[in-house]
Amino acid sequence: MKAKEQVVEETKQLIIFKLGEEEFGVDILQVREIEKLDQNITRVPKAPAFVEGVINLRGEIVPIVDLRKRFGLSLKPIGSDTRVVIVEINDNLVGMMVDAVVEVLRINVSAIEDAPQITKGVDAYFLSGVAKVGDRLIVLLNLDRALSAEEAKELRETDLGE
Amino acid sequence: MDTSQYLSVFMDECREHLQTLNQSLLELEHDPENSSILDQIFRAAHTLKGASATMGFNKMANLTHTMEDVLSKLRAKELTMTPEIVNTLFEAVDLLEILANKIGEGKEEDIEITGVVQALQLFNVGNVAAQPQQERRKNIQLRYLEAEKEEILAAINDNVQLYHFSVKMAENCVLKGVRVFMVLREIERLGTIVKSMPSLKDLEDEKFDLEFIVAVLMSNPPEELAKSISNITDIAQVSFEKIDPQNLPMEKRMQNQSVEERTKVTGQTVRVDIRKLDVLMNLVAELVINRSRLEAISSNLRSKDLEEVLEQVGRLTLDLRDSVLKTRMVPIETVFSRFPRLVRDLSKELGKEIDLVIEGGETELDRTVIDEIGDPLVHIIRNSVDHGIESPEERENAGKPRTGTVRLNAYQEGNNVVIAIEDDGRGFNVEKVKEKALRMGIVTKEALAEMREDQILELTLMPGFSTASKVTDVSGRGVGMDVVKTKVDSLGGMIRIHSEFGKGSLLEIRLPLTLAIIQTLMVQLGKEIYAIPSGYIEQIISLRQDEIKQVRSQQVCMLRGELIPIIRLQEVLDTPDAINHELEELDVVVLRIGDRLIGCVVDALLRQQDVVIKSLGGYLGSVKGIAGATILGDGRVALIIDIRAVA
Numbered sequence: 001m002k003a004k005e006q007v008v009e010e011t012k013q014l015i016i017f018k019l020g021e022e023e024f025g026v027d028i029l030q031v032r033e034i035e036k037l038d039q040n041i042t043r044v045p046k047a048p049a050f051v052e053g054v055i056n057l058r059g060e061i062v063p064i065v066d067l068r069k070r071f072g073l074s075l076k077p078i079g080s081d082t083r084v085v086i087v088e089i090n091d092n093l094v095g096m097m098v099d100a101v102v103e104v105l106r107i108n109v110s111a112i113e114d115a116p117q118i119t120k121g122v123d124a125y126f127l128s129g130v131a132k133v134g135d136r137l138i139v140l141l142n143l144d145r146a147l148s149a150e151e152a153k154e155l156r157e158t159d160l161g162e
Numbered sequence: 163m164d165t166s167q168y169l170s171v172f173m174d175e176c177r178e179h180l181q182t183l184n185q186s187l188l189e190l191e192h193d194p195e196n197s198s199i200l201d202q203i204f205r206a207a208h209t210l211k212g213a214s215a216t217m218g219f220n221k222m223a224n225l226t227h228t229m230e231d232v233l234s235k236l237r238a239k240e241l242t243m244t245p246e247i248v249n250t251l252f253e254a255v256d257l258l259e260i261l262a263n264k265i266g267e268g269k270e271e272d273i274e275i276t277g278v279v280q281a282l283q284l285f286n287v288g289n290v291a292a293q294p295q296q297e298r299r300k301n302i303q304l305r306y307l308e309a310e311k312e313e314i315l316a317a318i319n320d321n322v323q324l325y326h327f328s329v330k331m332a333e334n335c336v337l338k339g340v341r342v343f344m345v346l347r348e349i350e351r352l353g354t355i356v357k358s359m360p361s362l363k364d365l366e367d368e369k370f371d372l373e374f375i376v377a378v379l380m381s382n383p384p385e386e387l388a389k390s391i392s393n394i395t396d397i398a399q400v401s402f403e404k405i406d407p408q409n410l411p412m413e414k415r416m417q418n419q420s421v422e423e424r425t426k427v428t429g430q431t432v433r434v435d436i437r438k439l440d441v442l443m444n445l446v447a448e449l450v451i452n453r454s455r456l457e458a459i460s461s462n463l464r465s466k467d468l469e470e471v472l473e474q475v476g477r478l479t480l481d482l483r484d485s486v487l488k489t490r491m492v493p494i495e496t497v498f499s500r501f502p503r504l505v506r507d508l509s510k511e512l513g514k515e516i517d518l519v520i521e522g523g524e525t526e527l528d529r530t531v532i533d534e535i536g537d538p539l540v541h542i543i544r545n546s547v548d549h550g551i552e553s554p555e556e557r558e559n560a561g562k563p564r565t566g567t568v569r570l571n572a573y574q575e576g577n578n579v580v581i582a583i584e585d586d587g588r589g590f591n592v593e594k595v596k597e598k599a600l601r602m603g604i605v606t607k608e609a610l611a612e613m614r615e616d617q618i619l620e621l622t623l624m625p626g627f628s629t630a631s632k633v634t635d636v637s638g639r640g641v642g643m644d645v646v647k648t649k650v651d652s653l654g655g656m657i658r659i660h661s662e663f664g665k666g667s668l669l670e671i672r673l674p675l676t677l678a679i680i681q682t683l684m685v686q687l688g689k690e691i692y693a694i695p696s697g698y699i700e701q702i703i704s705l706r707q708d709e710i711k712q713v714r715s716q717q718v719c720m721l722r723g724e725l726i727p728i729i730r731l732q733e734v735l736d737t738p739d740a741i742n743h744e745l746e747e748l749d750v751v752v753l754r755i756g757d758r759l760i761g762c763v764v765d766a767l768l769r770q771q772d773v774v775i776k777s778l779g780g781y782l783g784s785v786k787g788i789a790g791a792t793i794l795g796d797g798r799v800a801l802i803i804d805i806r807a808v809a
Contacts (some may be wrong), residue, residue, distance in 0.1 A: 045788065047782055090780065
């Protein structure tokens with residue numbers, strides 16, 4: 001915290017993870033835990049293409065979304081840094097497979113700006129904004145959209161309709 | 163007070179009390195004199211009143227309050243039970259059920275209760291002054307408890323004797339309390355009051371009609387006391403009798419005991435959210451998995467001590483698993499208990515005489531199954547009553563007893579629970595079923611010719627069989643029976659029908675004990691493992707590649723002289739690198755789906771295994787072809803195949 005006379009600025013804690021060289025952030029309040037991928041993912045036939053499969057998270061079956069697939073990025077094999085960020089959306093647990101988890105970062109809400117149409121190759125539809133932290137640019141995910149099993153297009157249409 | 167968070171608790175309680183009310187009212191109808199049943203009804207109504215008033219559901223509180231008034235009069239024997247009262251009470255309970263449902267939807271205000279409330283109030287006022295009072299007076303009796311008897315015996319000697327003074331006030335007596343006080347004072351002057359009927363407190367509060375009895379221990383001559391009592395104003399009549407202390411009228415203890423027992427039973431249950439049990443189940447499953455990991459480590463270490471402990475842990479975890487599963491089990495009675503009412507109402511409506519016999523209500527089923535099976539059973543019983551059992555006249559003409567019997571029975575058979583619904587009604591007319599099935603285009607003539615009788619009867623379960631307006635064409639059965647079948651199928655169960663025309667019919671529903679655990683066959687397909695529910699497996703065969711023939715686009719093989727379709731499971735499940743095309747000998751799992759057989763080719767059969775079914779979760783929703791998932795001993799997830807998607 002800085003000087004006391006200053007108005008306390010609203011901050012957010014983010015989990016920062018990487019897809020390739022790009023850094024992404026999700027609100028820590030939405031993250032349940034971060035897991036190493038030390039087990040096989042069971043493929044689920046007929047599931048949406050970006051759903052890699054399901055894993056056993058201490059007795060609970062949790063679907064895993066490959067964010068690279070979801071965002072249409074080039075695919076990368078699972079490595080030792082690969083992590084699953086387990087988030088909770090609409091009371092359901094979903095795991096996001098990411099290249100690596102970097103850190104927990106506190107940012108000022110005022111540092112968040114709207115995302116440009118295409119940010120680092122990811123459609124702005126999936127994003128809730130970008131945050132500049134020093135010379136880093138953190139891309140913030142809109143989890144509801146990024147993980148929605150519905151087709152993104154359909155959602156966008158209903159959004160426009162509202 | 164914001165009570166919304168208590169709503170679900172209230173609703174649960176409400177349902178329980180309504181069930182008690184319904185059940186006890188039925189019992190009371192058969193046994194109107196039984197005061198312990200009446201007490202139970204009263205308690206239920208009373209609790210409901212309190213709960214609904216607290217929650218601010220005024221209509222429900224109002225209705226239960228009026229019920230309580232009538233019930234308390236019945237208890238105090240100020241009212242005698244009549245069929246009209248029972249019927250009105252039933253009506254009130256029905257209304258309460260509707261109210262409860264509306265409250266669940268947040269619309270209590272929509273319901274009109276004044277009609278029933280007024281009907282109840284009529285009993286309250288109308289009946290009191292009427293004729294049953296006369297009988298009631300005779301009913302006053304003084305009875306003793308065991309402890310009181312001992313006291314009396316100790317007090318009695320040659321001088322002191324026990325007398326019952328029965329005092330009757332004048333009809334127009336104004337200040338009963340005062341008169342009673344004077345009577346009691348007079349008695350106490352000459353003797354000791356042991357007990358009175360009604361109790362002394364009730365007497366002082368004027369809570370009695372005109373007559374009361376006082377038990378007195380005294381050495382003075384009773385005539386003297388009787389005389390001085392009768393001198394008090396407004397005392398119409400005084401009589402006394404000497405009581406033999408060895409022959410004291412005793413309180414019936416049986417009744418008291420049974421009431422105590424009942425309260426005890428209800429006090430021993432705990433209401434638990436089923437989700438909490440699911441969590442517990444998950445934890446136990448995890449424990450089982452970790453135990454097998456431990457075992458693997460221990461076998462490397464070759465430590466005798468460790469092995470011994472692990473064996474213990476293994477047994478404990480299995481016991482733990484079974485116990486958790488058992489906590490999910492609910493006696494099927496909870497479903498059965500609503501049928502006496504159903505049958506009563508239906509038979510009254512239809513002018514039939516029907517006995518409903520319920521057996522095996524204690525048989526336990528998984529909560530999830532219990533929740534689902536109620537409606538199908540209602541359907542079946544309704545059919546039995548409506549179409550199965552004939553009218554009393556018809557039955558007499560057929561040489562049967564006037565009263566028909568519907569028998570509901572549940573029992574466990576291996577890993578299944580069988581629910582049998584049997585009636586001694588007119589049964590199915592197989593010829594008519596055939597005729598109709600042909601007319602509705604459900605079967606071909608050729609197929610029909612080869613069917614056994616029970617297979618023909620099962621045609622009545624097919625969708626479309628019962629859509630015709632005149633159901634009675636086919637000895638009546640089949641109203642929406644396809645709905646019943648669909649439900650039972652979805653629970654992994656089966657329905658069988660037996661019937662003898664003119665003598666009755668028997669419907670058997672076979673359900674898995676639990677939906678949480680099923681027996682499966684684990685099969686390998688490429689690098690993946692799938693679980694096939696054993697309930698669907700007809701048999702397992704081994705085929706050479708050249709025994710599979712191609713008929714147009716379909717692969718088929720011969721099984722017991724019949725041609726059955728063959729599917730490669732990997733094509734249904736999009737499994738990469740399945741190897742069964744390259745194998746010489748093929749493992750084929752033959753599934754029975756309805757009355758069709760289908761052969762599923764897999765890469766390899768692994769083992770039979772009881773698995774805990776887990777949902778894929780809300781995120782994926784329902785995935786076509788997959789019924790759920792389960793966790794294998796090594797922690798991996800295996801998917802359970804939904805057989806219906808294969809068909």
